[in-house]
Amino acid sequence: MSELQINTTQNVKIKFKAAGAGERLLAFIIDLAIKIGYLVVVANVFDAFKNMDQWSQIGINTILSLPVMFYTFALESFLQGQTLGKRALKIQVVKIDGYQASISDYAVRWFFRIVDIYVFGLGFFVMMFNKKTQRLGDMAAGTAVIALKDKVTINHTILEDLKEDYRPTYPNVIKLSDNDARIIKDTFTVARASRDYQTLIKLRKKLVEVVDIKEVKQKTDIEFIDAILKDYNYYTQDM
Incomplete structure (x- = not known):
């Protein structure tokens, strides 16, 4: 293979x-x-x-x-x-x-x-x-x-570990598809691990545009992208 x-x-x-x-x-x-x-x-x-x-x-x-x-x-x-x-x-x-x-x-x-x-x-x-x-x-x-047979953990999927009392911030994330979320998470994981801040900035700007976010409520790009992924999981977990 x-x-x-x-x-x-x-x-x-x-x-x-x-x-x-x-x-x-x-x-x-x-x-x-x-x-x-x-x-x-x-x-x-x-x-x-x-x-x-x-x-x-x-x-x-x-x-x-x-x-x-x-x-x-x-x-x-x-x-x-x-x-x-x-x-x-x-x-x-x-x-x-x-x-x-x-x-x-x-x-x-x-x-x-x-x-x-x-x-x-x-x-x-x-x-x-x-x-x-x-x-x-x-x-x-x-x-x-x-x-799709490879053994994966939650870190290799679009899933996020949400707390029971989690409250989402951006309902517009439902505009994204599962494939979009996978690409976002893969990009985010690689960029954060390698401290590629330019990619994180570009990813944040693209998400603001695509998801149509009027106001970013997190202080850093990492916190914002992490919130997007968690929100996506919150709104789609029962679909």
């Missing part, structure tokens, strides 16, 4: 383990089994419409086939880069530049499946000889698939 380095928007390098070609193939097989199972059920349902005219049958068949056709695109879009197969194997699609993958990125990956999968399984062979185990769709979308 190769190491994947992602450069965040704050120019901080975060290291992940790229999902292996075998893991991705197994996830694909699980997804394929789910789609085949669905088609078997649909085939039995479709028997009820066999006495309808040809055009009606074509229309119904097309509608019932849509979930299979858009399975990967839809699930990756709604499950933040995972299908049921990827979730079972604990792997996930991410952007190489540190941003959260967008619907357009998932659409590009989905479109390139025509080449990666249906042209002699070309994507699998491309992954075999690619350091980041990217298929053609990943290269086109600027994405990669990472493994």
